[in-house]
Amino acid sequence: MHRAKPSGFRISKRVLPYLLSLPALLVCIGILIPFLTSVVYSFQRYRLSQPWARQFNWGDNYISFFTDPKFWNTLEISLLYAGITVGLELLLGLGIAMLLQKRSSLNNFISIMLLMPLMTAPALAALMWKLMTNPGFGVLSYLASLIGLQDFRWASSPSTALLTVVLVDIWVYTPFIMILLLAGLRSLPTQPFEAAALDGVPRSFVFFRITLPMLTPYILTATLFRLLDSIQQFDIIYAMTQGGPGDTLTVFQVEAYLNFFQSTNVGRSAALMIILWAITYFLSNIFIKNWLRLRERARGQA
């Protein structure tokens, strides 16, 4: 009997690890090149409309932010938007998940139906809400008038614009948190709950001392995803108000988009993006550290 002939294609053991990690390396390079280019741009005075004036101004783009009220407004509104949307979505998502916790065909059906907004592109959701809040024929404007809110201006008034875009964000993204937390709730071990029921522990005690701590890793994961997404919000806000009225909603991405595509101010746009990256990096670090600490603690208890 003949032995199968070894194929001529051989990879030495030394090269193999590099070869196997090549795809990841390529992706990494694909991310790093634009990132590093942006870092370089952010240190330049660079407007496409004034190519002759392009030069390194090192930190000037960043330093000018400190004295620029528009930048502080952008920072404030971005954090506020992210904080409010994620906070409210967490509360609502958790509430809905708890209502649907029990496995039944009705609950499963409802949870799938509630996912529908998540399947709508946020820009389309924003346009839908724009129509629904139209003062002439919008159904929400009609409903607002029924409860005595005549002339409620929704996204077109500075006092209610934030509320309106937050509502759209909640409508689109609450299902995301709901489905993550529902999966978490349904995977929790049943023994602690059964023991608590036997001992007649009050429900609020069960919720705060058993459910919530056990659910924390899921809550952290959901919050991290949503927070990173929400602080980078663009489509809902741009489609509804273009950052207005006035400077009410000029969040990072809207400001950076207008700086690049309209003003062709590449330097300022890149600097804004790098600051946004630094914020998200900082936030993700906090979350991941806490998440790891929780995992360690859970292992320690086991």
Add this chain to the structure above:
Amino acid sequence: MHEKEKDLLDAFLRGQVDRRGLIKGLGAMGLAASTAGVLLNLGQTRALAADFDWQAHKGKTIKLLLNKHPYADAMIADLDNFKQLTGMNVTYDVFPEDVYFDKVTAALSASSPEYDAFMTGAYMTWTYGPAGWITDLNEWIKDPAKTNPKYAWDDFLPGVRNSCAWNGKPGGALGSEDAKQWCIPWGFEQNNITYNKAMFDKAGVKLPGNMDELVAAAAKLTKDVGGGVYGIGVRGSRSWATIHPGFLSAYANFDQKDLNVSADGKLSAAMATAESKAFHKQWVQMIQESGPKDWSTYTWYQVGTDLGAGASAMIFDADILGYFMNGGSNKMAGQLAFSAFKANPAAKAPTPNIWIWSLSMSNFSKDKDATWYFMQWASGLDHCLFGATKMDFVNPVRQAVWKDEMFREKLNKSYPGYVDMFDASAPGASIKFTAQPLFFDLTTEWAATLQKMVAKEVPVDEGLDKLAESINGQLKEAGLG
């Protein structure tokens, strides 16, 4: 073709018979208008080919980047004539306006040779030109070997033609001696009043003759027409597009400017004057009293559709927006009328700021000579006449089209007051902005300030002072102030 018909066509092409005479004549010979049109196009193709080597680039293909617009539709409808005339092939991508300029910026900033020519606004060329993305077209226009002798560059309305030419120096006058022709005007819009005559009659309101009367008329219409109809539609979104239509046209009528240009070429904000403040107060009051409730989200589309649907009594916006709303399936189709508007009682004539859809040549085009063949055909008299009389190619930029009887008759029949409006305001029509690289920064911030004023977040005087201060800071930072 029969000899008689051929003779008549040739007489027309020699200029001995006008267009109407030609169609009538052909009709008398038993030809339907549509057939006559086809014959005419064929005849023109033949005539064009007679004096100029249109086939010089036969077999080549050029690619266009187009905005979804009636001008582009008219061109596409006539494209076979170009292909037949030149033996060239033309391909194109069409994008909706929402994303169109992002696509242009992306393609040009990447030095992409994909597109040879594209549609643009004149304002955009203030970025594209200095950035080195587009070509100075004087090189072709002034070269008799490359441009058809019948092209008649002088036939373009002077204010419109000059508005597309800039020397690239911040604050440099448009159309100056040393100006570069960054784009060829194609179709343009003046900002005037389009109104719903029945609503005006119902409320007993006369056509306003100045800004005071406009504010009063809009308020009376809001009060008296009923059914939730509001008096006046103007744009209000946080964008340059809010500043350039009615707002700047009226502002310029009071001799107000966006920027001052000093003798040494430095720029400074010019909107904090007493006259400007008085005008802003009136404008803000008009929107607060008689504008749409969600004015701060209003773009071209909302202003137009409200007028077309009978939700507003008039607009102070692009005349062609009123034109489009007076046709198609709009509820108010056939019920709208047009009027030139002079905001300043002391002014002699209206001074509409204009938006010009133009054609630019990409600097990255691989065959600029062939691209120019397309551009001169698309902006030539024959295509303009075709677009204006058969399609919705309004407003044409060529004076000869405005003199064409068939075109004037078409407008007079279905668009009452349009021709008179045009004649009254065209002499004063031009771009009223100062050409400079921070155009979009300045106008977006101006629009945001107007939004704050209308929402009563800031008083008009204080808002304009802050705006001027901020703009001066940005100009200095950019080395322009």
